[in-house]
Each structure stands twice: as structure tokens, then as C-alpha cells.
Amino acid sequence: MLAPQGPEAQRIFGLFWLLTMGAAAIVTLIVALLWAALSGSRLWRWLAGETFVIAGGIVLPVTVLTVLLLLGFLLTRANSIAPADAKLDVSILGEQWWWRIGYVMAEGKRLETANELYIPVGVPVALELTSADVIHSFWVPKLAGKLDMIPGRKTLLHLQASSPGVSRGQCAEYCGGPHALMSIYVVALEQPAFKAWLLSQTAPALPPSNPTERRGRELFLAAGCAGCHTIRGIGAGGTIGPDLTHVASRRSLAAATLPNDASSFARWIVDNQHIKPENRMPPFRQFAKGELTALSAYLASLK
Amino acid sequence: MIVIRKRSWLRIAVWILIAVLGAGVAAALLIWSGVYNVAASRGHFALTAKILEVAMRQSVKTHSWHLRVPPLNDVHMIRLGASHYQGGCAPCHGAPGDPKNPIVRHMLPQPTHLPSAVYTWSAEELFWIVKNGVKYTGMPAWVASGRDDEVWAVVAFLRRLPTTDATEYRSLALGNADQDTRMAREIIDFGTDAAAISACARCHDGETASPQSRLVPKLAAQSPDYLKIALKDYAAGQRQSGIMQPVAAELDEQELEQLSSYYAGLTRRSASRRNDASPEIERGHALATAGTPKAGVPPCLACHGEKSLPSYPRLAGQYQEYLIQQLLLFKAGLRNQTAQGAIMTTIARRLTSRDIKDAAKFFEQLTPGPAEASIGREP
Numbered sequence: 001m002l003a004p005q006g007p008e009a010q011r012i013f014g015l016f017w018l019l020t021m022g023a024a025a026i027v028t029l030i031v032a033l034l035w036a037a038l039s040g041s042r043l044w045r046w047l048a049g050e051t052f053v054i055a056g057g058i059v060l061p062v063t064v065l066t067v068l069l070l071l072g073f074l075l076t077r078a079n080s081i082a083p084a085d086a087k088l089d090v091s092i093l094g095e096q097w098w099w100r101i102g103y104v105m106a107e108g109k110r111l112e113t114a115n116e117l118y119i120p121v122g123v124p125v126a127l128e129l130t131s132a133d134v135i136h137s138f139w140v141p142k143l144a145g146k147l148d149m150i151p152g153r154k155t156l157l158h159l160q161a162s163s164p165g166v167s168r169g170q171c172a173e174y175c176g177g178p179h180a181l182m183s184i185y186v187v188a189l190e191q192p193a194f195k196a197w198l199l200s201q202t203a204p205a206l207p208p209s210n211p212t213e214r215r216g217r218e219l220f221l222a223a224g225c226a227g228c229h230t231i232r233g234i235g236a237g238g239t240i241g242p243d244l245t246h247v248a249s250r251r252s253l254a255a256a257t258l259p260n261d262a263s264s265f266a267r268w269i270v271d272n273q274h275i276k277p278e279n280r281m282p283p284f285r286q287f288a289k290g291e292l293t294a295l296s297a298y299l300a301s302l303k
Numbered sequence: 304m305i306v307i308r309k310r311s312w313l314r315i316a317v318w319i320l321i322a323v324l325g326a327g328v329a330a331a332l333l334i335w336s337g338v339y340n341v342a343a344s345r346g347h348f349a350l351t352a353k354i355l356e357v358a359m360r361q362s363v364k365t366h367s368w369h370l371r372v373p374p375l376n377d378v379h380m381i382r383l384g385a386s387h388y389q390g391g392c393a394p395c396h397g398a399p400g401d402p403k404n405p406i407v408r409h410m411l412p413q414p415t416h417l418p419s420a421v422y423t424w425s426a427e428e429l430f431w432i433v434k435n436g437v438k439y440t441g442m443p444a445w446v447a448s449g450r451d452d453e454v455w456a457v458v459a460f461l462r463r464l465p466t467t468d469a470t471e472y473r474s475l476a477l478g479n480a481d482q483d484t485r486m487a488r489e490i491i492d493f494g495t496d497a498a499a500i501s502a503c504a505r506c507h508d509g510e511t512a513s514p515q516s517r518l519v520p521k522l523a524a525q526s527p528d529y530l531k532i533a534l535k536d537y538a539a540g541q542r543q544s545g546i547m548q549p550v551a552a553e554l555d556e557q558e559l560e561q562l563s564s565y566y567a568g569l570t571r572r573s574a575s576r577r578n579d580a581s582p583e584i585e586r587g588h589a590l591a592t593a594g595t596p597k598a599g600v601p602p603c604l605a606c607h608g609e610k611s612l613p614s615y616p617r618l619a620g621q622y623q624e625y626l627i628q629q630l631l632l633f634k635a636g637l638r639n640q641t642a643q644g645a646i647m648t649t650i651a652r653r654l655t656s657r658d659i660k661d662a663a664k665f666f667e668q669l670t671p672g673p674a675e676a677s678i679g680r681e682p
Contacts, residue, residue, distance in 0.1 A: 222612045224646075227594065227605025238605070239596045280599050282649035286614055286642035 001141040005167060005188070006160045008079045008144040015075055022064070079145060079158060090117065091128040094136030094149040096175060097182040097279060098242060098255040103198070111202055112230070114242035115255045117186045120194035121164050127157040134176060140169035140186050148173060161188030168256070178276045183256035204233025205245045205302050216298025219291055223284065231302070241281060248302045254279075265296035343411035355412075359437060363424075367431035375426060375459040379624060382516035384460025385475035386505040387453070387546050392417070395441075398476070400469025412440055422465045429458045447543035449637045452628060454545070456518065478516075479509025503562065506546070508569060517624040524571030524671065528613035530563040532643065541640040543632075571620060571671045587665025590658055599653050603662055606646075609675040614643060619671040623663035630659045 004013040033056075036043045046052060093100040103111040119125045129138050131149040139146040144159040161167075171182035189197060208214040217234060220226065226236030232245045247253075250260055254276055258264040268275060269284050269292065287295065333339060347355065375381075389398065395414040397403040407414055415421075421429070434454045436444035445454050460475070467475065480502050506519045513521050522530065536542035537551035554562070594602040605611075607618045618626065629638070633651035638644040654662075669675065 219612075222610060224601065224606030224611065224615070227601025238594075238601055240594070240599055240601055280649075282646040284642070284646060286612075286646075 003142055005142045005165060006144065006162050008159050009142055010162075011075050011078060012145050015071065018071070019068070022068075026064075080156060081158075087123045088119065088125045089128065090119075090125060091130070092117070092138060092149070094129070094131040094133075094138070094171065094175070094182075096133050097171070097178045097276060099182075099184050100132075100242070105198075105202070111198070112243045113201060113246070114250075115184055115252070116250045117169075117184060118194060118197050119159070119161055119186065119188050120191045121161050121188050123191070124158060124160045127159065129155045129157055135173050136171045136175045136182070137173035138169065138184075139172035140167050140184070142167040143169075143186060146172045161186075164188050164190055164193075166251070177278050181255060181257045181276050183252075185251050185256060187251075200249070201246055205231045207233075208298060209301065212294045213298045213301050215291075216294040216296070216301075219287070219295045220298060223287075223295075228281070244299065244302060246302055248300050260300075262293075262296040262300035265299045266292050269295065343409060346411060352412075355439075359440075363428045363431055363437075366435075367425075367427040370427040370430055372426045372430070373455055375455065375462055377459065379516040379518045380456040380459040381463055382460075382475055382478070383453075383506065383518045383546075384456040384458070385463075385472070386478050386516070386519075387457055388460055388464075389476035389505060390502065391546070391549070392457075393476075399464070399467050399472040410441060414441070417461065418464050418467075421461050426458055426462060429461050430454055433457050433461075446545040446548045449543050449632075449635070450545050452632075476505065478505040478514065479507070479512045480504040481509070503550075508566065510569070514622070517622040518628060519622075520625045521571075521621055522566040523569035525566060525617060526613040526615075527563040527567035529616045530566055531559055532614055532641075533616075534559050534563070536641045536644075542644065543637055581664070583661045583664050584668060586657075587661035587663070590662045591665055591669075595653075595658070600650060600658070603666070604675060607666075607675070609672065617671065617675070618666040619669040619675050621666055623660075623667040626663035626666060627659055630654065630663070634659075 001009070001012065001016065004010045033047060037047055089104040091102040091104070093102070099115050099117075101113050101115070101117055103113075105111055117127075127138070129147055129149040130153065131151045133151060135151070136149040137146050138149055138157065140159070143161060144157060147155050147157045149155065165188055167186045167188070169184040169186055171179055171184075175182065208217050220231070221234065221236060226234075226238050228238040228240035230237050230239065230243045230245060232243075236244075248260060252258060253260050253264050254268060254272075257276060258268060269287070271283065272279060272281050273283050346352070393401060394404070395407050395410075396417040397407075399418050403414070403416060424432070430451075432442065434445045434448075434451070436442045447453070481504070506516065507514050508521055508523045513523075533542065534551045534554060537544060537547045538554065540548060542548075590600070591603040591607075594600045594605070603618070606615045609617075630651050632638050633644070633648050634654065636648060639648040651659075
């Protein structure tokens, strides 16, 4: 929040300093008055007078709070009205405990990814937020304020990144046990790099490059993974869990819970209920060691 | 006066203490000396026998009064109960046309001859006894404490026992096991042990016939890996069943291999009931091929399809009654200890009771083969 990376965050940053400075000024004033009253100078008579009590105790707070309220309204309005030139529509669905991210592409197509929001620098982005289960809250402090994700209701958040970089976000509304493990990365890229990223994500999954990975792909299909997960291009079309077509290209696994490497995949497959208790995926403990290695190697190859 | 009274109370208390201690010492001496005869051949005094009998009857009555009896006139429960009775109960309690073995008649207490005495107990009482066993009598408790469904199947059969003659008994209890054509050589090598606990065909598939009770799974053409895993899980007590655990525990590694490949090699017989048009089957079909993503239910065929891992069971053509019972066990958390069970438990908990019935119905009429592979793929 103290390092704003976009116009929305910049406005909140301004309000933050106004509030902090204002609060500091008021505290200073109170301390001075207290000192005056305690020091026994003749000032205290005037301080205890009716005029001062009305002015300092009623008029001042009403004025200050009204101004702040109006400022708050203005800022919320500025941050929630779609900039006329919003160029990218993204939907984010909060689920226990991850983020399902959908890009609306040309010709009504949709690209689905998870737990990582890529945006182009300098382009206003309209985020349509909602939830599949309980109330979550989308909060990326470097880019914008919090906004709740409410089941059965869509809320709109706008943000724009002013420079390339990675901002970490966090679900900011308690949503059950592993709420703290529901984080997100927002990656801002220069426009050409963003276009290249989008193109790479729309491509089908990379084919396995060695026998181990090939065995991993077979296991993925035979062990039922495709019942919940999509990997485009291999005939896996499940929609319950995150799309894994390019899972290895992400910065982390399980909503910024684990590093993205083969050993984390293996740990997650076997032991996900300890890593993120009560998440919707069953533990798959039946794989022999070689099988688990193959499956993890395949997933880790899906750049 | 007061002083004297106090003293007389004290004196009485001391005498009581001495009497109690004396009795304790006498009892200890009696036990230590070994004079008391524990011989089963001697029997109890008539009074002791009477007290034990009354205590047991009253205890069973009191402990079983709260039980609710499910419908017991289901022929599939009766058949399953009868087949288990033949291996698990008949050796001690006798069966129609099969008097008790002389060894058993020398036990104390002598196991009740059930065909003639079972009518003296109510269904609740029988359930309680079969499930919990009876202290000091040699009657064991049910092996799997969570499997009330199996215990009720035994009770269902016990209720029929008094009116079952020897012929009917054999047809109920022996199932697909053909025990009449054994050759002398087999009897010489393996004994006449018709009551062997581990005669698979009493409950399961015969060479050409499906199980006679629809609560018992068809094993023909099941994957050998799955069969082996199931038997090992039963033997290790990780999969609960008062019927299968004792059977599986008897098998050694080689027998396990042989049995698994025997059943895997039998020809799969397709469904006995066919009704393609019913709306339940339509729903079951949708569940099997597309699941209910909103409820977190993946398509059944994602794991139970033709090309799935051999450690997952094939379901096409399986009896719906068995499938429903197993799904209920998963849902109740009774099958979550094994690797495969933990997966299915997660999913079964998301199924409604309608889902369970419809999916079971769908799988029973599904023809094994390519139809098993038709799961919803990406568009």
C-alpha cells in the first residue's frame, strides 16, 4: 500500500497520508490542550468555556469527518467507475482456497488460468469478481483497495499498473481453515510481453519430451486427474479444479503456497490435505515411487 | 451411656472388618490352592448355570432395547447371511441337516444349537449378540465394528433359520459352491471341510454364475490388481468387513495371486436387468460421464473407465445393491483408511442419496467395454 503501482493505489496512497497527517495533527492538538489544562495556566478557564467546547467538541469533528466521508465517497467512485478505455476484461472467481481466472478473448473465447493474474502495463483492467462458495476478498495492496467477492453477485474492480513488476495479493476476508494460504500474484508486463504471454497460454499443452513425462501423462489420464483438471490438447477436460495446461509456467503452486517444482507436485498429490487442510482435492497415496516421479515430472514440464 | 454406645458400634465395625478380610483370605486361598475345578467336563452347579443364564438373557435384553430393526425379509440379505453362517457360525452352532460336531458338544457352555433355539431371541437381541459377542461363552464379537449392515444380514438369515430345512439351507448357504462333486482325492487332501470359512464361491461368482446375493460383488473380469489390493486391505484390517476380513486373513501371498488371476480371468457377464430409458439411468449416465462439477463431483468414469489404473475397480455390470452399500460405507467414512478409499471417501461425501442410487443403477446396466470409456472430454 505504501508502494503504489497504479492510479487506483495512488489515490488510496494519497488518502492514507492525508489520514495519517490529519490524525497526527489532531493528536498534537489534544496533547497541547491537555498540557495547557494540567499546567494550571489561566488558559484553562477559556478551555472549559462553552464556546470552546462547542467548537472543539462538536463543530470540528463534524467538519473533519464530513470532509473525510466525502473524500472517501469520491475516491471509491473514482476507483469503481470503469475507465472508458478499459481494454481487458478478466473474471476472477474465488473458491476455497484458490482463484479461478478467466480472460475474455476475441470472438467470445475464454482462457482459463489460476492463481496468477497477468496484466499489461498502462492498460486499465476491469476485474469482475465473484465467489463460488463463501465470501472472499480480493486485495492486492500495491494496485488497488480490497473488494469483496460475494457468492451470487458480481463486483467490479478496476486497476492499472503503472510499471512492470510482481505484486502479491491475499484473500482479505476469512473464508475457512486455510484462508491464509489463499494468495495471488499479479504480474504486470509491458504490452508486447503480455501479448506473448497470452499467446503462449492459449496454446495447447506442451507434449512430453521424454519417456518419464510420457508415462506421467498416461498416469494423469488413467488415475482420474482429468475428472477435475483440464490439460488442453490431451483430452483432459475436468472443470472442478484449476486448469493445468500451463501450470509449470506459474510462479507458485496451490495459490502461492508451494514453490513450483516437481517435488512440490509430488508432495501436493500425496499430502495435499496436510499442506492445505480440507481443500477439495482427495489425497492420492496409491502411486508407487516411480509413478509419482513420472506424474510430477510431467506436470512440471507443462510450461 | 454415650461412651458405651460408641464402643459397641466400634466393636461391630471391627468384627465386620475381620469377617471381610477373612473372606478375602479364604477366597484367595481357594484360588491359590487350585481346589476349584475349572474342567469343562464337570459342568456348572445347577444354581450357577441358572444364574449365568438369567444374567445373560437380562443383559442382552437391556442392551438391545433401543435398536431399530431394518426390513429383514430381503432375499439378498438372507442369502449373504446364510453363506456367512455356513463358514462363520455353523461350525459351532450347527445347521439344518448338520448336527454339531462332537468337539463342540464338549465346550462349556455348549454353543446353542441355533436351528432349534434361535426363535427364543428377538431380532434386536440377535443383532446385539452377533455384533458384540458374549463374555465367558466363547461367542466372539463381530470382526468389523462398523459393519452393522453385515450383522443385520446374518440376523435376517437367523430369523429364517427355524423354518429352513436341509435342502433349502444348502441352496441358500452354498451359493455357487459346488461341493457335491468333490473327488475322493480332494477329500483326502483337504478334508471334508464344507464349513471352511474361505470358500469364495459360496458368496461370489462361480465358473459360470454370478453371485446369488446382490449385496455381494461380481468379481469376474475385475482387474487382478484391484482384487489383490482389496484382499490385502481386508487382511490388514484397513477395509472393514466381518465377512471378508477373516477370509482374507487366511490367504497367503501365493493364494492371493492365484485367486486374483482366477477371478480376473472369468468372463464378465453383462447386466441382468436392462432398462435403458428410465430417467434414473439417464441421470446416472450424466453423473458417470460428466459428474456434477458444481458440487465437486467428477465423472465416475474418470477413474472407473476402461482405461483407468488397474488399482481402481471396474463397475460396469456390477450389482446396484452392492454399489449403493459401498457408497454408503464410503460416505460414512468406513472405507477411508486405504489409499484408494481416501480418494473415494472425499467424492462420496459430495454425493446425494439420489446420486448414489442413480449412478448404481446406471453402472449395473452398463455393458463392459468401450461404453465405459465415454467420459466427457474437452470440447
